[in-house]
Amino acid sequence: EDWAGISVVALAIGVFAAAQALGGSGFVACFVGGIAFRAPEATRHRLLVGAEGAGDALALMTWVVFGAGVVWQVADRITPSVVAYALLSLTLVRMLPVWLCLSGTPLPAAQKLFIGWFGPRGLASIVFGILIFDADLPGGETVTATAVVTILLSVLAHGITANPLIRALAGGRTPPH
Incomplete structure (x- = not known):
């Protein structure tokens, strides 16, 4: 079994x-x-x-490979516009569609924002970024650099905010694990 x-x-x-x-x-x-x-x-x-x-x-191995290999291969392609778009991806580009999808639900605004902040995200971004990087497409390096920065910022921002936002949503009490 x-x-x-x-x-x-x-x-x-x-x-x-x-x-x-x-x-x-x-x-x-x-x-x-x-x-x-x-x-x-x-x-x-x-x-x-x-x-x-x-x-x-x-999944953990994927994160290690991403951090050890992919990030450093695009580091020299990271520009202020790449960082600006990555920040927009983490906020407006991700959160607005989630907010719109949840607009007809009875969820309170705080829960809608929470769902928009933490999802959708995940390994798919790494997979699609690597596919574009390997495909050698015109502009692919910029797209890959943008995906890498978005993922890095996501890991940092969501890692830092996860527990405080969960506690705030739970009314200040620590939720059970």
């Missing part, structure tokens, strides 16, 4: 490798593989919980 999640990891690796070998996008293949993954609810939950540790480990 401890190894049940290996099938989910094997599915991801298998579809990624097959798509890459056929000249397609491994990332898109993994996404489609996830959509196509059909198992009875109880089995699916057990498999996904079993794969969670592997997913967390791979």
Whole structure:
């Protein structure tokens, strides 16, 4: 039972490798593989919980590779306009669409702002940034530098503000872990 999640990891690796070998996008293949993954609810939950540790480990490795390799490859392409756009991405560009999507909900304004501040974000930005960097597209270096700065600022800003904003949203009390 401890190894049940290996099938989910094997599915991801298998579809990624097959798509890459056929000249397609491994990332898109993994996404489609996830959509196509059909198992009875109880089995699916057990498999996904079993794969969670592997997913967390791979995500951490991605962050290490990003920090150690990608950041330094674009450091000389970071300009004031790249930083300005990255700041806009973290605030207006991300938060406004979330606010608009939540406009018809009964959520209080503080919760809408919280959701807009912390999401959507994640590993997808790294993946898409690396894809553009590797594709050698016109302007790709600027796009990659912008993605890198946005991710760096996001890690810093969201890391610093997470606990204080969670406490504020919880009415000053520390939420249970």
